[in-house]
Amino acid sequence: MSWIREGELTILERFCANIIKAGPMPKHVAFIMDGNRRYAQKCHVERQQGHSQGFDKLAQTLRWCLNLGIREVTVYAFSIENFKRSKEEVDGLMDLARQKFSRLLEEQESLKKHGVCIRVLGDLPLLPLDIQELIAQAVLATRNYNNDVSESLLDKCLYTNNSPDPDLLIRTSGEVRLSDFLLWQTSHSCLVFQSVLWPEYSFWNLCEAILRFQMNYNALQKARDSYMEERRRQQMERDQAYVTKKLQQEGFASHGDSWRRRTLLQKCTAMREERIQGFLQALEHKRADFFERLCTVSA
Ligand code: IPE
Ligand code: IPE
Numbered sequence: 169m170s171w172i173r174e175g176e177l178t179i180l181e182r183f184c185a186n187i188i189k190a191g192p193m194p195k196h197v198a199f200i201m202d203g204n205r206r207y208a209q210k211c212h213v214e215r216q217q218g219h220s221q222g223f224d225k226l227a228q229t230l231r232w233c234l235n236l237g238i239r240e241v242t243v244y245a246f247s248i249e250n251f252k253r254s255k256e257e258v259d260g261l262m263d264l265a266r267q268k269f270s271r272l273l274e275e276q277e278s279l280k281k282h283g284v285c286i287r288v289l290g291d292l293p294l295l296p297l298d299i300q301e302l303i304a305q306a307v308l309a310t311r312n313y314n315n316d317v318s319e320s321l322l323d324k325c326l327y328t329n330n331s332p333d334p335d336l337l338i339r340t341s342g343e344v345r346l347s348d349f350l351l352w353q354t355s356h357s358c359l360v361f362q363s364v365l366w367p368e369y370s371f372w373n374l375c376e377a378i379l380r381f382q383m384n385y386n387a388l389q390k391a392r393d394s395y396m397e398e399r400r401r402q403q404m405e406r407d408q409a410y411v412t413k414k415l416q417q418e419g420f421a422s423h424g425d426s427w428r429r430r431t432l433l434q435k436c437t438a439m440r441e442e443r444i445q446g447f448l449q450a451l452e453h454k455r456a457d458f459f460e461r462l463c464t465v466s467a
């Protein structure tokens with residue numbers, strides 16, 4: 169039986185899901201699934217049992233998301249800090265991750281038919297690589313083109329680049345911090361902190377978080393739009409300054425004629441696109457090499 173698709177919503181849950189779906193829905197939801205050990209302690213069960221129920225709760229939550237039409241979910245299942253836990257706990261978590269995530273991936277094909285795509289990300293080995301490569305290569309590639317380095321380039325360099333930023337981020341267990349999770353990508357997301365422990369997370373908790381997103385929707389949209397507008401304005405300003413400098417170097421009056429200026433601006437934008445594509449492809453190759461080396465080492 170399918171891990172994610174088994175079981176449907178009750179009539180009451182379906183009814184409420186339909187009401188909620190009448191409002192603006194988050195397209196991408198991120199979860200920091202926290203509170204497994206406190207749950208185990210509270211229920212007097214083994215810690216590993218708490219983690220196991222936590223993974224099963226993820227499957228259930230993905231099913232709710234599917235029913236609510238949320239096609240993209242990113243979860244924080246393990247952080248580099250978590251390696252500091254006892255070897256026994258880390259090994260137990262890794263075993264669970266292997267078992268449960270491979271089951272998820274087995275179901276990938278059937279989920280694709282519903283427009284759902286699952287990505288299992290190993291968060292931390294990639295981050296230092298990205299940042300190191302990014303800085304080293306960007307310095308080399310852009311020595312003469314400072315305009316290339318921008319926030320939008322940084323977006324494109326992150327391994328989350330082919331996914332929209334989360335609209336809603338939920339952390340359970342009452343902790344009100346992000347613990348390094350998607351810091352850049354959630355700057356305009358609705359952050360919802362809920363006191364429920366992750367293995368006890370319910371459909372109603374999810375509905376409550378979505379309602380909070382809906383209540384803040386207009387303000388979030390406004391902030392996101394004005395941020396994007398400001399980015400575009402700054403890029404345009406930098407490009408204009410570059411064109412002015414170029415025209416001056418070529419002996420034209422600082423503003424040149426408008427045709428020459430427009431043509432140069434278009435050329436400069438097209439060339440930047442080309443340089444950035446080259447840079448991103450090189451970064452992608454480095455990343456693929458890194459993965460290959462990692463797999464060889466761990467094989
Ligand atoms: C979250 O639950 C799962 C992982 C970090 C792997 P915790 O294990 O952090 O449980 P609490 O927060 O200590 O209760
Ligand atoms: C947070 O782990 C990451 C996950 C829930 C996977 P912790 O629960 O250990 O977080 P901190 O270290 O207390 O912030």
Ligand code: MG
Nearest residue numbers: 202203204341
């Ligand atoms: Mg915790």
